[in-house]
Amino acid sequence: MYNILDLPFHPSGVTHVHRLHRAVGFEKELKQVIELLDLVTKTKNNILSVVVAPYGYGKSEFLDEVYEEAQRRGLKVVRLALTGAFREEALQSLGGKKAGEPLIVLIDEADELSRLAAVHKLGALSYEEFRRAVMDLASVVRALLEPKNYPHVLKNPEDYDQVLIIAALTPQVYYTILKNIIPDVFDITTGRVYREIQIDTRFPFWLYVEIVKSRIQAYSAGSEKELGPFALHELAALYHIAMKKREVSPRSLLKLTARLYELKMKGGGVADIIIEEGLEIPHREIAEYATSGIPVKNVSEKFKDLFKKVYIYKIRFSDKEGMNIVKELLEMRGIRIDLMDERSVSYEPYLYYTTLEQGDLVVYLFSDKIVEELSDYLFDEGYLVADELGKRIDEGSDLIKVKEDLIRRLQDPSQLIDELENLLGLNGIKFKLCCGKAVWINTLGFRELFIIAYIDNEESLSNLKDKLNKIIMEGSIESYPIDYLLGFIFSPVLLSEEIERSIGPVLKLSWKNSYLDSSNEFMYISIYGADKLDKIKNKIIKYYINKLLQKEPEPLEFVENAKLSREKLREHVLKYTLALRRGKEKKELSLLKAAEQIISGETPEGMASFGTITEILLRKIGDVIHERELKSLITRLFPVNLWRDIREDDLIALMVYVGLLVPRGERTYMRFTPEASSKYLDELYGQIRKNAEISVSVKSKIFGDIKVVRRIEIEIRNRDFRNREDYAKLVIELKRTLLEIQEKAAEIREELEREAQRKKELAEQLEKIAERLPQRIKFMALDESVLKRETDVVAKVDEIRSIWTSLRPIVSELGDNISVETDLELLLNLPEPWLEEYLALLRIYSSRAREKYEAFKNAARLRDNAASWIRSRLGLASSDIEGTLKLKAEELGVPYQVLWAVASKGPGTELDIDRLAEETSQDKNVILRYLELLSQRGLVVKRYVS
Numbered sequence: 001m002y003n004i005l006d007l008p009f010h011p012s013g014v015t016h017v018h019r020l021h022r023a024v025g026f027e028k029e030l031k032q033v034i035e036l037l038d039l040v041t042k043t044k045n046n047i048l049s050v051v052v053a054p055y056g057y058g059k060s061e062f063l064d065e066v067y068e069e070a071q072r073r074g075l076k077v078v079r080l081a082l083t084g085a086f087r088e089e090a091l092q093s094l095g096g097k098k099a100g101e102p103l104i105v106l107i108d109e110a111d112e113l114s115r116l117a118a119v120h121k122l123g124a125l126s127y128e129e130f131r132r133a134v135m136d137l138a139s140v141v142r143a144l145l146e147p148k149n150y151p152h153v154l155k156n157p158e159d160y161d162q163v164l165i166i167a168a169l170t171p172q173v174y175y176t177i178l179k180n181i182i183p184d185v186f187d188i189t190t191g192r193v194y195r196e197i198q199i200d201t202r203f204p205f206w207l208y209v210e211i212v213k214s215r216i217q218a219y220s221a222g223s224e225k226e227l228g229p230f231a232l233h234e235l236a237a238l239y240h241i242a243m244k245k246r247e248v249s250p251r252s253l254l255k256l257t258a259r260l261y262e263l264k265m266k267g268g269g270v271a272d273i274i275i276e277e278g279l280e281i282p283h284r285e286i287a288e289y290a291t292s293g294i295p296v297k298n299v300s301e302k303f304k305d306l307f308k309k310v311y312i313y314k315i316r317f318s319d320k321e322g323m324n325i326v327k328e329l330l331e332m333r334g335i336r337i338d339l340m341d342e343r344s345v346s347y348e349p350y351l352y353y354t355t356l357e358q359g360d361l362v363v364y365l366f367s368d369k370i371v372e373e374l375s376d377y378l379f380d381e382g383y384l385v386a387d388e389l390g391k392r393i394d395e396g397s398d399l400i401k402v403k404e405d406l407i408r409r410l411q412d413p414s415q416l417i418d419e420l421e422n423l424l425g426l427n428g429i430k431f432k433l434c435c436g437k438a439v440w441i442n443t444l445g446f447r448e449l450f451i452i453a454y455i456d457n458e459e460s461l462s463n464l465k466d467k468l469n470k471i472i473m474e475g476s477i478e479s480y481p482i483d484y485l486l487g488f489i490f491s492p493v494l495l496s497e498e499i500e501r502s503i504g505p506v507l508k509l510s511w512k513n514s515y516l517d518s519s520n521e522f523m524y525i526s527i528y529g530a531d532k533l534d535k536i537k538n539k540i541i542k543y544y545i546n547k548l549l550q551k552e553p554e555p556l557e558f559v560e561n562a563k564l565s566r567e568k569l570r571e572h573v574l575k576y577t578l579a580l581r582r583g584k585e586k587k588e589l590s591l592l593k594a595a596e597q598i599i600s601g602e603t604p605e606g607m608a609s610f611g612t613i614t615e616i617l618l619r620k621i622g623d624v625i626h627e628r629e630l631k632s633l634i635t636r637l638f639p640v641n642l643w644r645d646i647r648e649d650d651l652i653a654l655m656v657y658v659g660l661l662v663p664r665g666e667r668t669y670m671r672f673t674p675e676a677s678s679k680y681l682d683e684l685y686g687q688i689r690k691n692a693e694i695s696v697s698v699k700s701k702i703f704g705d706i707k708v709v710r711r712i713e714i715e716i717r718n719r720d721f722r723n724r725e726d727y728a729k730l731v732i733e734l735k736r737t738l739l740e741i742q743e744k745a746a747e748i749r750e751e752l753e754r755e756a757q758r759k760k761e762l763a764e765q766l767e768k769i770a771e772r773l774p775q776r777i778k779f780m781a782l783d784e785s786v787l788k789r790e791t792d793v794v795a796k797v798d799e800i801r802s803i804w805t806s807l808r809p810i811v812s813e814l815g816d817n818i819s820v821e822t823d824l825e826l827l828l829n830l831p832e833p834w835l836e837e838y839l840a841l842l843r844i845y846s847s848r849a850r851e852k853y854e855a856f857k858n859a860a861r862l863r864d865n866a867a868s869w870i871r872s873r874l875g876l877a878s879s880d881i882e883g884t885l886k887l888k889a890e891e892l893g894v895p896y897q898v899l900w901a902v903a904s905k906g907p908g909t910e911l912d913i914d915r916l917a918e919e920t921s922q923d924k925n926v927i928l929r930y931l932e933l934l935s936q937r938g939l940v941v942k943r944y945v946s
Contacts, residue, residue, distance in 0.1 A: 024214050025200075025207045026062050032197050033066050033166065037073060040164040041102045046145050048185075048192050051168040052175075053199035055114045056251030059168035062199060063106045066166060070104045079106045082113060082167075084129035087136035091153070094144075099159045105144065107137070107167040114170045125181070134173075138182045141165060145185075145192050175427065180442035183641065190444055203248050205239050205347030206354040206361060211250070212257060229264050230257075232355075236292035237270045240349050241277055286385060293349025295366050295382025308386035310366040314379035317342060317354075317361035325373045326352075326363055336548055350384065406541045413454040419540065420452050420488060423559055431478060434463035440480045445641035446570055449482040455491035461502055464489070468506050472519045474636070475512035481636040484569040486562055487525040490536075496529035512637055514616045521572055524565035526558050576613060578651065579606030579644040588739055591650060592732050595657035599728050606644070613638060613651070614660055618671070627652065627667040657735065659728035677727045684734040688714060691741045696752040700763040702770050702777055708752045708759065712744055762787060769794055775828040796835035797824065800842060807846050810853045818845070865906030872907035873939050892937060898922065898930045902940060911944040 029051070036049055053059045063079065070077045078093045080086065097103050113130055125131045143150035144165055147157035154160050169178070178186035185191050209227075212235060216228035227235070238256045242248045256273065263272050270288035286303050289296060299307050315322040323339050330337055333351060338344040342361050347353045352365040365374065366384065409415045417436055428441030428448075436453035449471070455461045471477055471485065489499055507520040515522075528536050539556060546553040581604070582590035594604040604610075620633055631648040634640060640648060652669070655661040661669045662676045663683070670676055692714050697707040714737075721727040759782055769790045770777045776790055804820040811818055820842070827833040866881045878884045885903055889896040897920040905911060911931070917924045934940045 024211045026065055029197050029199055030065055036164055040162050044161050046163040047194045048141060048145055048165045049195045049197060050174060050193050051166060051197045052171055054201060055170050056249040057199055057201050058250045060108055063108055063168050067106060075102050075104050077104045081108050081110050082133055082137055083110045084132050086133050087140060090140045097159045099161055102162040105165045109169050109173055138185050141185055183445055200343060202343040203250055204343050206356050208239060208253055209235055210356050233292035233294050233296055234270050234288055236294045236353060237288045239347055240291050240293055290385040294353050295384045297382055299383045306385060307383040308368050310368050310382055310384045311370060311378060312380045312382050313365045313374045313377045315363045315377050317363060322377055326365055406544060410537045417452045417454060423556060424562060426450055434467055435460040438477055440477060447481055447483045449477055449485045451487040453489045455489060456493055465503055465506055472509050473513045476636050483573045483639045484522045489527045490533055491529045492533055494529050495531050496527045499527050499529050514619050514637060522569060524569060526561060573639050576609050576638050577642045578646050580646040581605045591654050592657060592736055595654055595732055598658050599725055614655055624668050624670045630669060657732055659724040672724050681730060688738050688741055691745050694745050694748045694752060696756040698756050698760040701767050703763055706759050706763060708756050710748055710752060712741055773828060779831050793833060793835060796839055800839055803842055803846055810849055814853055862904035866903040869903040869907045894930050894933060908945060
């Protein structure tokens with residue numbers, strides 16, 4: 001019964017998302033990592049370590065173990081994947097680091113990058129994503145190792161102390177690409193790598209079995225057998241399949257195991273995998289036993305005649321006496337083991353296998369005959385399939401067969417070349433030649449070319465001469481520059497002397513068609529013609545036989561000669577190196593100082609070869625050369641990888657400063673001539689004047705481009721020169737002046753940018769006002785007082801419009817002829833709109849209008865009351881209220897004012913005699929008399945109700 005969380009084996013062979021198991025087999029490597037963890041926690045150092053292992057050999061799982069170990073120690077861990085978006089993810093994950101807090105950074109190479117590097121090698125850099133990942137990795141690692149030098153990468157460099165970087169990389173990415181492209185970082189000798197941790201890529205059978213056991217135990221509920229659903233012979237069969245596919249790696253074997261696990265759950269087995277892999281099986285029923293090649297205890301009677309009885313011997317690896325016997329027996333079968341190395345013993349079908357039992361490594365050897373020497377170690381008897389799978393063992397793989405096999409292989413030219421390549425330990429970029437191969441290697445900055453050629457006729461010798469001639473003349477092979485060349489020529493038909501005489505003239509050519517030295521100063525050619533070829537083949541065979549017998553092999557002459565010659569060639573190449581010595585000053589100033597020394601006849605430190613290099617370079621430069629072509633030429637001609645703190649463009653700049661080259665036009669150069677030099681001086685003066693005027697502009701909707709300008713005062717110097725030396729002094733002086741002005745201009749620009757920003761903010765405030773009051777645009781200027789004035793105008797306009805909004809209905813009802821909008825339009829078109837005075841008048845008018853409106857509304861109310869009174873008391877519906885009341889007043893003999901006062905109260909209103917007397921300016925008794933009269937006519941009620 002397994003945990004719900006995950007199954008024991010991931011179908012693709014990778015580590016589980018939820019990892020319950022512990023990795024097996026990394027004890028030695030983890031010990032080195034623990035030392036690094038101790039170092040980074042006890043010191044303030046920042047350290048880079050590189051874990052190297054091929055694709056599928058457990059780099060990710062090893063990092064899982066490192067992660068857990070760091071977590072157990074309470075250390076902060078950041079885990080990153082090396083992909084195309086590496087920089088952004090890395091900087092985001094690394095944020096928040098505090099000073100004095102150890103940080104462990106684990107970097108895991110993405111599988112897609114591994115595949116690109118494996119297939120394309122250095123050509124993988126042509127893929128944008130790959131190139132970006134490599135450059136980003138170098139940038140982030142440099143910044144973490146030297147945070148104070150990279151404040152633009154890390155925002156708080158002082159916080160990035162006690163950082164341990166562990167990058168898990170494939171050999172293709174690390175050795176072929178990173179060590180060649182970025183040697184200043186990824187090289188343990190010249191770069192910043194503190195330690196390389198090589199994951200042991202040997203994956204013996206016993207280790208595979210232990211991994212399966214650990215997975216079964218980790219993901220089961222405890223009820224499973226030690227190997228779960230698997231039998232040991234099934235695992236041996238999977239291991240044998242992996243051997244046939246040449247894929248004995250953790251990932252490939254775990255993928256096979258996962259597939260077998262899935263098949264067994266469905267009732268299938270090893271036979272299905274054998275069929276899927278395209279292997280032949282004589283009988284499906286015994287396929288797993290035939291493929292496993294190890295004995296089993298019980299077999300079916302049906303197939304018993306297909307098995308043979310074998311004797312099984314059990315020897316503990318720690319038993320030196322027994323293992324010495326096993327070692328001799330295995331060597332007779334062509335199998336070499338090391339009694340001091342547990343991983344050297346593994347599994348050989350139909351011969352032996354290994355397992356761990358209670359922590360001890362045990363070897364099980366089996367034979368169909370009694371092995372007298374191992375009688376004390378006889379363990380058991382079993383049955384082993386006796387089919388064609390065991391034939392290669394019975395035929396014998398003794399030393400004679402090994403020797404015959406070597407002789408046969410060395411007779412094949414292509415296999416001989418491959419063997420020589422292996423013996424020379426060449427690991428680089430390979431090229432096919434006319435009659436052999438070439439290998440380009442970047443070792444410690446030296447760009448080496450090894451040529452291994454096999455000459456079997458005059459034509460192939462001629463082709464080789466042509467190829468050598470092309471390489472020497474161009475100084476490169478297929479665009480890969482070389483610093484020196486080591487050649488190995490082999491021929492079964494031509495004598496060594498003939499070959500040497502034929503290629504001799506090629507060695508006398510000028511190296512790279514430019515150097516004063518001949519090519520033989522940069523080349524080592526070792527020739528083995530028909531008179532020497534058999535002798536060297538015999539030495540190679542003897543070398544391998546001695547290694548097989550664990551005897552100290554005699555060093556191979558051609559390998560030793562190559563090593564010695566390599567050192568001599570390197571010493572000669574070092575004569576053409578440059579180094580720029582400088583302190584904390586800018587590189588441009590250091591170059592100018594070096595140029596001054598060269599002009600004065602001194603030799604700056606590290607520049608002893610400057611004269612020789614420039615002399616060689618000038619031989620290759622025509623009238624005019626583009627900068628790109630010039631840089632390429634420098635890269636090809638000289639060992640620029642060995643130069644220190646000076647690159648191709650620095651050399652070009654130095655040649656310009658000393659007057660050897662004169663810039664002309666867009667990124668082009670030519671030799672010194674008075675006319676071209678004068679033009680360049682004019683250009684320098686132009687640059688100085690241009691840099692002396694600093695301007696910053698911002699855009700505004702109403703003001704257009706707002707520009708702030710400042711000028712640096714410069715002194716115009718004399719531009720006359722008599723010769724190249726005078727000219728060079730002028731160039732240096734002007735360049736230094738230009739650098740000073742550029743530095744000052746940078747400071748001034750910052751000030752101007754702040755000033756421009758202030759103006760921009762002022763303009764934006766005025767723009768907002770202009771959007772509301774477009775009439776004011778013509779009166780606006782970039783001035784604080786203008787902003788204050790216009791802000792005040794806006795405030796006044798807002799208040800005027802607010803008053804007018806509430807006043808407009810009153811004015812309309814009163815019928816007054818006033819329009820504030822028209823007034824504002826006229827006022828806003830004046831520079832000073834006098835809005836304060838207008839606002840004061842408007843306030844007065846508003847107060848009066850409101851009073852007038854109240855009176856108007858009251859009069860209207862009284863008229864409405866009077867109309868209602870007339871309808872109610874007189875029975876009339878007249879629109880002429882005043883006329884009707886006047887007629888009635890005459891008729892009644894009552895003053896009009898009294899009758900109006902009564903009627904305007906409306907019908908049914910109680911009349912106040914005192915108030916009526918006040919309103920009509922009459923005596924109270926007079927009012928009473930008139931009310932009595934109106935009462936008699938029925939126009940008011942006796943209790944004086946209108």
